[in-house]
Amino acid sequence: xxxxxxxxxxxxxxxxxxxAAYLFWRRFGGMSRxxxxxxxxxxxxxxxxxxxxxxWVSSFPGSLFAGAIYGFGPFMLGLGKFHPTTGFLAAxxxxxxxxxxxxxxxxxRRNAGLLAILPFVxxxxxxxxxxxCHFFPVHAGARLCSDDxxxxxxxxxxxxxxxxxxxxxxxxxxxxxxxxxxxxxLLAAKRLGIISLFAVGVVLGCWGRIFEVSSVxxxxxxxxxxxxxxxxxxxxxxxxxxADRKWLLAAAFVQAGFAIAALFLATKYFxxxxxxxxxxxxxxxxxxxxxxxxxxxVMILFFIARGKLRVRAVRWAILCLSIAVDIFLxxxxxxxHVLS
Numbered sequence: 306x307x308x309x310x311x312x313x314x315x316x317x318x319x320x321x322x323x324x325a326a327y328l329f330w331r332r333f334g335g336m337s338r339x340x341x342x343x344x345x346x347x348x349x350x351x352x353x354x355x356x357x358x359x360x361w362v363s364s365f366p367g368s369l370f371a372g373a374i375y376g377f378g379p380f381m382l383g384l385g386k387f388h389p390t391t392g393f394l395a396a397x398x399x400x401x402x403x404x405x406x407x408x409x410x411x412x413x414r415r416n417a418g419l420l421a422i423l424p425f426v427x428x429x430x431x432x433x434x435x436x437x438c439h440f441f442p443v444h445a446g447a448r449l450c451s452d453d454x455x456x457x458x459x460x461x462x463x464x465x466x467x468x469x470x471x472x473x474x475x476x477x478x479x480x481x482x483x484x485x486x487x488x489x490x491l492l493a494a495k496r497l498g499i500i501s502l503f504a505v506g507v508v509l510g511c512w513g514r515i516f517e518v519s520s521v522x523x524x525x526x527x528x529x530x531x532x533x534x535x536x537x538x539x540x541x542x543x544x545x546x547x548a549d550r551k552w553l554l555a556a557a558f559v560q561a562g563f564a565i566a567a568l569f570l571a572t573k574y575f576x577x578x579x580x581x582x583x584x585x586x587x588x589x590x591x592x593x594x595x596x597x598x599x600x601x602x603v604m605i606l607f608f609i610a611r612g613k614l615r616v617r618a619v620r621w622a623i624l625c626l627s628i629a630v631d632i633f634l635x636x637x638x639x640x641x642h643v644l645s
Contacts, residue, residue, distance in 0.1 A: 347376045380474055487539075
């Protein structure tokens with residue numbers, strides 16, 4: 306890593322540590338010794354995903370948001386309901402992918418593909434050792450079910466609904482636009498390795514307990530992959546030209562579709578008798594508002610690209626402000642419910 310790379314690494318670490326301190330500082334007094342590991346977990350996870358994303362994302366903001374989306378995202382923060390060592394294992398996943406990601410540039414390039422199994426080995430080893438010690442970091446009922454699919458586009462609603470019995474596998478709202486663009490870039494570049502890791506992680510996560518491993522932990526692998534893809538997508542949005550307008554429109558349509566779905570569900574919950582569903586209805590309205598903000602932001606980028614305008618500073622300002630607000634509000638909401 307070159308000298309300026311160390312500077313950016315330190316800056317990213319400071320940003321993540323500062324954000325974690327803001328989220329947890331009011332709760333430090335009431336946390337047990339094990340729970341003090343929670344802010345360490347989110348910082349370690351975010352920094353690990355930042356480092357991993359540098360393999361494919363050259364822009365600092367893109368990598369910074371990739372790290373923040375994993376470390377401070379619904380999945381990582383949702384693991385706070387389990388034993389803190391579970392979060393520590395999830396935080397180590399992006400670090401364990403680094404040898405495979407950067408191994409192609411070292412003397413280990415011939416074995417870089419084999420190094421990709423390190424996270425899988427670590428997960429199996431952790432749960433095998435835990436079982437031998439009669440230690441169960443994840444309760445037996447934790448698994449991905451059909452109700453959790455709502456969390457793919459409305460994770461905050463699911464967190465408020467039943468954080469203890471749901472698996473928050475989704476991402477915050479506006480980064481989904483970058484996920485659409487990132488996956489388009491991934492397919493165009495034929496990154497079969499990342500696609501394979503994502504597919505294997507999803508299959509294992511949906512399969513159930515394998516080698517005594519909770520299916521929840523297998524989901525950390527596709528979440529890491531998607532976080533890196535989002536970082537690449539953010540960079541792609543900042544560089545989009547006239548030829549990329551169709552992908553910008555696709556991202557905007559996805560945001561608009563999710564906004565409409567959230568408003569539809571909000572009307573359903575507002576119709577529940579005695580106002581019992583009003584709380585969730587308001588959350589769906591807030592979800593729709595974030596998707597509308599994301600859609601508007603992407604459409605602004607679309608018209609900038611259509612006009613063949615560079616204005617990279619304006620592009621980055623739109624992306625950074627909208628995504629930062631989404632992560633800030635979402636992470637604060639998740640912490641309030643996980644540690645309530």
